[in-house]
Amino acid sequence: MSTDSHTSRPVLRPLIERFGFPHLLAMTLVLVAATILLGVAAKATGSGLACEQNWPLCDAGPYNLFPSNLPSFYEWFHRFVAMFAGVAIIGTAVAAVRLPNIDTRVAALVVAGMILTPVQVVLGRETVTQYTMDILSLHFWTAVLIFVLFVVATVRVWAPRLTAGYVTGALALGAVSLPFHVALSPLVIGDITTYRPSLQMAQYGVTLALLAAVIVAGMIGRRRFESARLTGLLSGTAALALLVVFVGRRAVMTYSPLLDDLYIAAAGLLLVSFLAGIWLTRVTPSEATDTRSP
Structure with a gap:
């Protein structure tokens, strides 16, 4: 044998x-x-x-x-x-x-x-x-x-493995997620119904989607595009997303009118930033090859 x-x-x-x-x-x-x-x-x-x-x-x-x-x-x-x-x-x-x-x-x-x-x-x-x-x-x-x-x-x-299209897709995900983040917040949903556990889970799910979207867009954007204007916008978008998540969390915990106003203002700026980023990724030439580190 x-x-x-x-x-x-x-x-x-x-x-x-x-x-x-x-x-x-x-x-x-x-x-x-x-x-x-x-x-x-x-x-x-x-x-x-x-x-x-x-x-x-x-x-x-x-x-x-x-x-x-x-x-x-x-x-x-x-x-x-x-x-x-x-x-x-x-x-x-x-x-x-x-x-x-x-x-x-x-x-x-x-x-x-x-x-x-x-x-x-x-x-x-x-x-x-x-x-x-x-x-x-x-x-x-x-x-x-x-x-x-x-x-x-x-x-x-x-x-x-992630092409320039993933940057546009990540920004689109952020732009779609952000209105849900606001709509599911106690600031808006509290005028319609109670802030139920299912709604809280949904809002925090959107929160994770927002964070992941700006990270993907920022890291892959720097890797695939050489435009300083676009990469600067993506960095600002990430900072705004962190501000929205932080202030949104604080607003839930403290119910402060000042925090509510700051949250809405930051969310509005973030939505504009997402839309501007989507437009820039469509009009800015991308790298055909990828040799840089994110």
């Missing part, structure tokens, strides 16, 4: 070899986004309070597998997905450091995300055991920072 070679090879190739690092990174980004949105759902429904300051277990029986009611299920499911996101973040960071062909800047970004992950876990525990607005805000913004780090890393990895 032959003792040839096939027995020396593993039957199942490792995940990183089967799908590649770019796909692993994209999958991790999706899990991070899902964790954020489920966290919003848990907060909006007061589900963390259903656990009566118990962490990491709640009221879900052995190994937390049987939530006793719907609020407990929200919190349990949030923690369940967050566990997988944490494992994926660590795995992606280890792969980025160990694989020889990964850009050191990408590795630095995902390692930074990995370092922030235990901080985020501790803050998540504190939202259950203490539930103060300051801790809740820190928990949210740390999650957003991890999301941004992974978006930037993902765009860097996928950048050679």
